[in-house]
Amino acid sequence: MKPTLVRPPLKDGVSSPVVTPIMPSVVHASRDPDELDAQYSGAAPGYVYNREGHPNADVLATRIDALEGASGGIVTGSGMAAVAAVLLGLLKAGDHVVGADQLYGRSLRMMSEDLPRLGIATSLADPTDAAHVAAALRPETRLVLIELVSNPTLRLADLDGIAALCAERGILLAVDNTFTTPASVRPFERGADIVLHSVTKLLAGHADVTLGWVAARDPDLAERMRIFAVTLGLTASPFDCWLAERGLLTFDLRFERAQANAARLADHLAAQPGVRRVLYPGRGDHPDAARAQGLLRGRPGNMLSFELDGGRAAANAFTRGASGVAFAPTLGDVGTTLSHPASSSHRALTAEARAALGISEGFFRVSVGLEDPDALIATFSEGLAAARKA
Numbered sequence: 001m002k003p004t005l006v007r008p009p010l011k012d013g014v015s016s017p018v019v020t021p022i023m024p025s026v027v028h029a030s031r032d033p034d035e036l037d038a039q040y041s042g043a044a045p046g047y048v049y050n051r052e053g054h055p056n057a058d059v060l061a062t063r064i065d066a067l068e069g070a071s072g073g074i075v076t077g078s079g080m081a082a083v084a085a086v087l088l089g090l091l092k093a094g095d096h097v098v099g100a101d102q103l104y105g106r107s108l109r110m111m112s113e114d115l116p117r118l119g120i121a122t123s124l125a126d127p128t129d130a131a132h133v134a135a136a137l138r139p140e141t142r143l144v145l146i147e148l149v150s151n152p153t154l155r156l157a158d159l160d161g162i163a164a165l166c167a168e169r170g171i172l173l174a175v176d177n178t179f180t181t182p183a184s185v186r187p188f189e190r191g192a193d194i195v196l197h198s199v200t201k202l203l204a205g206h207a208d209v210t211l212g213w214v215a216a217r218d219p220d221l222a223e224r225m226r227i228f229a230v231t232l233g234l235t236a237s238p239f240d241c242w243l244a245e246r247g248l249l250t251f252d253l254r255f256e257r258a259q260a261n262a263a264r265l266a267d268h269l270a271a272q273p274g275v276r277r278v279l280y281p282g283r284g285d286h287p288d289a290a291r292a293q294g295l296l297r298g299r300p301g302n303m304l305s306f307e308l309d310g311g312r313a314a315a316n317a318f319t320r321g322a323s324g325v326a327f328a329p330t331l332g333d334v335g336t337t338l339s340h341p342a343s344s345s346h347r348a349l350t351a352e353a354r355a356a357l358g359i360s361e362g363f364f365r366v367s368v369g370l371e372d373p374d375a376l377i378a379t380f381s382e383g384l385a386a387a388r389k390a
């Protein structure tokens with residue numbers, strides 16, 4: 001019997017696959033120390049060790065780079081790993097950072113717990129007005145981190161004002177573009193220095209993979225984040241990257257469909273008894289409607305929020321009644337998901353603090369998916385009927 005080759009040579013044929021192959025190899029063998037040296041110094045192409053980079057991460061990064069108008073983006077093992085690469089990879093003890101006051105919950109936790117523990121001072125500011133951010137700046141402020149649409153009240157950040165302020169003061173502006181996506185806004189074109197994503201959400205889009213991406217306009221900053229991510233093991237697995245690439249290929253189609261569904265559902269909900277208010281950046285009654293038009297370029301996306309009359313009892317009846325949609329705290333899936341901030345993302349806040357944000361027991365955030373719009377409206381109608389009875 002001929003011994004099997006442990007490492008079969010990859011033969012190049014005259015044809016090539018149409019789908020990116022998955023390359024799970026943790027390590028790549030080099031021919032001699034000179035060539036390995038050349039690979040490490042960047043003089044010769046090739047991969048060495050998975051945590052430092054692999055083909056599937058590079059393919060995915062390049063595709064997201066193209067969407068965001070970036071280059072040299074880094075794929076990370078989660079959206080939070082991308083946030084960590086920015087905040088921990090670029091800041092040092094003694095620095096100060098300003099975060100938007102309605103950032104994603106774990107980003108807020110980094111601001112309130114982890115950065116201060118490491119000697120990095122933090123402040124939160126309302127990003128709907130650049131003057132609030134300006135008031136929070138200190139001489140040692142190095143970076144401002146914002147999201148463009150706040151969670152869950154869907155207020156729009158004053159991106160242009162904050163970008164101008166940061167440019168004037170020499171402060172880095174980092175934008176988490178997860179909610180808004182490059183289909184609506186490409187923050188690098190509007191003054192951001194760093195853009196990041198939870199790829200887990202709309203970009204991968206199927207709720208089956210956890211990944212992040214981050215890029216910087218300045219290649220030196222990108223390199224510092226890349227080295228930090230490699231050192232701490234924030235990098236991603238080949239299979240996850242492959243799944244995300246597969247999802248990303250239909251991102252623009254999914255976005256269009258989800259957005260059309262969201263616009264229709266928002267208008268429908270606004271006309272229903274028992275619905276106190278609907279928040280959707282594409283509606284004229286949204287508090288930031290004019291800004292949404294300019295910032296999101298007429299593409300208000302798939303996220304909406306609404307408030308039911310009747311408090312927790314109505315909320316319980318609604319999620320049980322609307323059985324065709326998942327009551328689950330994520331967003332950007334092919335299926336519609338409902339989240340109830342008072343019992344999940346905002347449960348740690350006092351009732352007064354929630355009330356100040358406008359988050360009552362009847363408040364829901366909806367990530368609208370790709371369902372048939374009539375079926376979607378039908379299941380919401382069942383939920384609303386149940387809520388009115390409660």
Ligand SMILES: *Cc1c(COP(=O)(O)O)cnc(C)c1O
Pocket residue numbers: 078079080081104107147176178179197198199200201210211212
């Ligand atoms: C989900 C999310 C994150 C964190 O991403 P993970 O992939 O879950 O780690 C960060 N920012 C925003 C806006 C998010 O929605």
